[in-house]
Amino acid sequence: MPIDAAKAVAAEARSTEIHWGHRDVQLYHLGLGAGVPATDPDELRYTFESKLHVLPSFATVAGAGHGVVGGLFGPGLDIDLAAVLHGGQTIELHRPIPVSGTAVSTSRVAAVYDKGKAAILVLRTEAADDEGPLWTSDAQIFVRGEGGFGGERGPSSRLELPSREPDKTIEKGVREDQALLYRLSGDYNPLHADPEFAARAGFDRPILHGLCSYGMTLKAVVDTVLGGDVGRVRSYTTRFAGVVFPGETLRIRMWQLGSKVQVSVTAVERDDAPVLADTIVEHS
Known part of the structure; x- marks a missing residue:
């Protein structure tokens, strides 16, 4: 059995020093997809070093995504990347992420759930610098064909969308080359670049990283609902409900619910096929 759940959860946490800069x-x-229009003052906060702030979802790639990528190859795990999909992601922010920094990233397998025909790994990463905790990140990794080992099924909850019309709806196009650019931040899974590998995984062409859709959505919420203030984000969670292909358009619907924004993301060109579900941004 490629996954030994008990061994994976019992394995010692792995710590490494990570660095990032502007x-x-x-x-x-x-x-x-930031920087369009290139001279827009709101976009320059994402692209120009003298005005830069950090979108909280950067936590998923800081240190080249050490916590998620490295976690797939720990003790008790022998996983074919063609069988892997990102099932969900949660980030809790303890304070704003600095533009440049050094931190200790500590990662472990927090849980392994048995979904029958698949397994779900919960990879937890905690980052802290000299001033204290920065973020806690939980990645739920769906591994096809690795279930059936008799483990716990784990939590299963679904959020109903509000019955009223969304407070905000925007559409964001995904460039044809966006996966090729996004992967340079550390996720080099060939599923997002190599047509032959994508075909082996069951797709007719490479797909966009789920975490790219995740980041695009948070940027839309920050820019549309939170006044462009990344420091207001407290936590952000989603379930990856479907794939996105480069060249498609994301329809992002937002409902303001007190200190939370509930979000639904769909693919416009495929009759609003689900992309992100059970999505909540908690904010100050």
């Missing part, structure tokens, strides 16, 4: 932040933002 170029890493700028590259990440550009991979999300």
